[in-house]
Amino acid sequence: MTGTALDAATTELLAGSLRELLASVSAGGELGPALDALGWAEVLADDPATATTLLFTEHGRALVSSRALDDVLLAELDPALPPAAGSRALLYPHPAEGADPAPLDGPLWGVLLGPLHGVDEVVVPATAEGRTVLVTVAATDLAAAGGPATGFDLGSTWHTVAGPRPPGSGPPAPEAWTRAVAAGRRALAAEMIGVCESALTLATAHTTDRVQYGRPIASFQAVRHRLAEAYVAVTAARAVLDAAWTAAGGADGGGWAAAAAKLQAGRAQAQVMRHAVQVCGAMGLSQESELHRHVTRAAALDALLGGHMALAESAGAALLAGADVHPVVEL
Amino acid sequence: MSGEMDVFVAEVRRFLDANVTRQATSGTELEWGTGPDQIAYFSTDPPDVDAAKVAEARSWQRRRHEAGFGWITGPPEYGGRGLSTVHDLVYDGIEAEYEVPDTGVLSVIGLGMIGPTILAHAQGHIKDRYLPAMYSGEVIACQLFSEPGAGSDLASLATRAVRDGDGWVITGQKVWTSIAQHAHIGMALCRTDPDQPKHKGITAFLIDMSAPGVEVRPLRQMSGGADFNEVFLTDVRVPDDHRLGEVDDGWRVALTTLMNERATVGGEGAGPAARAVSLPFLTALLKANGRLEDAASRRRLAELVADLTATEYLNHQALRRMQAGRQPGPEASVSKLMYAQNLTRGAHFAAEIVGPRLIADTGEWGAYSWNELLLSTPALRILGGTEEIMKNILAERVLGLPKEPGIDTRSPFRELKRSGGTA
Amino acid sequence: MSETTTQSELDELRGSVREFLAAKSGEQQVRRLMESEGGYDDTVWRQMTEQLGLQSLALPTEHGGDGYGFVELRVVLEEMGRTLLPSPFLSTVVLAGSALMASGDAAAQAAHLPGIAGGKTTATLAVAEADGAWRTDGLATEAVRTDAGWRLRGEKCFVLDGATADLLLVVARTVAGPGLFAVTGDAGLTRTPLRTLDPTRRLARLTFTDTPAVPVGRTGSAGPIVDRVLDLATAALAAEQVGGARACLEASVAYARERVQFGRPIGSFQAVKHRCADMFTRVQLAASAAAEAANAIAGVEGAPPAGVAAAVAHVVCSEAFMFVAAENIQVHGGIGFTWEHPAHLYFRRAKSSQLLFGGPAVYHERLLDRMGV
């Protein structure tokens, strides 16, 4: 880690600016230029842990859909790639396949976080002879194969890409890919935590305002205990994410700890959404309410780069196979 | 079984064999990957498909009615057959073996809840007018109870009905009204005396949904479809003979409806959701996904199937108790809680098996389609009395635990604290 | 027979068993027996026969029984589970009684069932070995035919009431496959009582050193016998579990009504109230499952196959009792965690019952197997 850690007051200030900035993005603005204007590159260099967590938490809170995650992964991949010929995007392994890139000799299948306009080239990770290679293809070659993702989270700008693989080759870069996935998982964990916080805020506000039997329903234990449990789940997820950042300097880029952070955040979102929907009653089930957008966004984020159930399963399998686990938290 | 029942069963089979086809797959065998893989609990169809299905439902109900099976337990003077609940259940059991249109739009609310209420509380000529029409599929009824300010605490409803000559004028807003877009009549609870305690000043009415001043606006559900609605009532005129029960005695009338509601929701056994959350379907799902030998999956399957089967046993025993002429116990509430819990667990289990293919449609059979059920299950824990309210009822009425202190049921409605609304 | 037993007769049976157990198996008596050597009260065992005829209730009339069936037995077992009655009833009547019935061996039945029915003989069935599995393949215990007759060699573990039973029915390997053998003497037999999680239910290790034994049923036929016994035993256990679970629910509800904190009965707090409602839901479900299993075994019209219903009941009642026993402690707070409070006795019984025939890993597979998966 290079710079100096951000102090609490600065962090608070930054969070406020980010919140405003992302509100403008969700109203139709562009994220990149707005971040540049804020001098984000410097903040990030100073304290990547705090900065990344802040940015993605707020990104999640605002339910913004952008290509910010690309920057996180590409920062790890760029050193292994030839110099960029313009602006780059990343093709993620299709959620149906977990976090492993599709085989190089098969067709293309993956997800882009946004449409391709303004993008010159796309980095397409693929698996060849058991290793990850990073193929770069021209954006124009992908255009035909892509279309808006049909699925669960209708509010996102995700695009699915499926079709024949355009020609192209690239360097093997398994370590870079591992580091990129770890970095991506930390960012996604933060983003899920943001979505959870925002859902919890909605649910708390609703149950405080909503009067039944002459009093706010939040005064009924059945309701307040659900909110308390949800809060505990988010807090635990945040603690594991912090620990994952401590491990990020390690040789593998803190892969284990990053997976644990994403797993915990994925579990938290499942629990938070279940409780939030229940305490909002029928209101929470209607599309008039913001809540369902949180439910679907959190589920979609959970699925990217390995869902919590798949991560738990692979962690379990690795442990049983005798994997050496670095404790996430040193006691 | 008695000879009389055998005759009935034979008659039912004759009718069904003559009119519809038997289901291709039955019992444990199931062919994975064929047929529709829709696993919806609520409709997610576009309006035109929805309308076509409603038309099919009505025409099937008409045929049932003509054959004498439209209202098996109803009194003959209103087009019923005058037979027992057991006959009704026997009919349902047999019909489930055939391919028949889903008549939920008629049966769940109109025939299951509002019909019995009309029978118990309406004047004679009103029963003549509506009951035969409802049970022959001509008239669809909806339930206008919930309001923005009155959900669990239904008795705090604020829609006003004011006497005007030989009728009433109704103004207010209802919400979450299922199938209002298809309904011809609605049963509305209205405040007629705000100076009485909240349970006391309520009166129930039957409203003509095409009357001036009735406006239905669809609400989209998180599961995608628009089954429920907001209903705005602005100076809607209702003749006094459309009143159900006495003036200011509507709470008692509403209880008739609600009792029938709990019985309806818990007792559901058929439908695509129940077909999907069942041993054959889930086993096929595991097999198709290469998880049938996986210990963790097997264990979750077994846990779920144990509860599903035990819930079935519970329902059978309730039925046998009724056959023996005994009072139903608290099974209906337990059954409703278990029903919601089982479907929810089943949907989440399936979600785990199909994994990310649940959230992005890869076109594979029996994968993405689970999302419809998954997104519907939260509603099962809310509609017809939320899980928390059901537990309050079980704990207070069955176990005799003390009531929540400080809940005001004595002050005049006018003085009560309410959400958003004006009392 | 069972079909003619009306609900009110069942209620009457329940009433008299409950009254009897209230007098003979109150908490004080249970605690005294927990400390005692044999683990049960001989006098009460005799009175169970003399006053109520419980041992003979579900045994066939030709062997001294009353010819009732599982529908009636379920009511008795529920009441026993309710008071945690320490007694060799499950081992004697259910395990050994049904093993003898399932063996089809008329001579063995004539030799042993009248003693069981008359409360004179206690008995048990020994299947599991060191790993605790109730299976009949891969057994280490073997039976060999000598000139002097059959002899047993090996060790059985987790034998219910094995330290005290007069008659031991033992499953052992033979050249013709697993067989069932009766041991009645003490020659070549060592009985070692085991320390148990649940002091109201005794388990023992039996060591056989050329122990004389008599074959029961055809040699090599123990597989299907044990299978059938397991259906009956898990259904019987389920009834006991329902009784225990109901006792926990009732204790929680009573306590929640009387204990006052923050100026009101704790039962008026939803956290407690809803816990009780959840307990009630699980108990109702368990009761349905146990009743259906009993009906199925008794062959009541319209009941599901016995193997399926028993497997369902074993899962649902094991889970329900465990859940309710744990929640009962939670509702009671600190006092529920004391040795003096009975809550832990139910907790112990719940866990020991859940694991008696192998536990979750086994009973889930068993259910799937019974359902053809």
Ligand SMILES: Cc1cc2nc3c(=O)[nH]c(=O)nc-3n(C[C@H](O)[C@H](O)[C@H](O)COP(=O)(O)OP(=O)(O)OC[C@H]3O[C@@H](n4cnc5c(N)ncnc54)[C@H](O)[C@@H]3O)c2cc1C
């Ligand atoms: C799919 C669907 C269809 C419906 N169809 C109809 C219809 O056709 N007609 C109709 O009239 N209504 C209908 N409803 C409305 C339904 O009856 C209400 O949603 C329900 O009664 C709950 O009210 P609410 O949604 O306002 O939740 P609220 O009452 O606001 O409750 C919100 C949360 O607070 C909890 N809560 C409230 N009070 C208490 C308490 N005392 N103790 C503990 N917890 C409490 C609830 O359990 C819930 O978790 C439908 C609802 C759904 C979801």
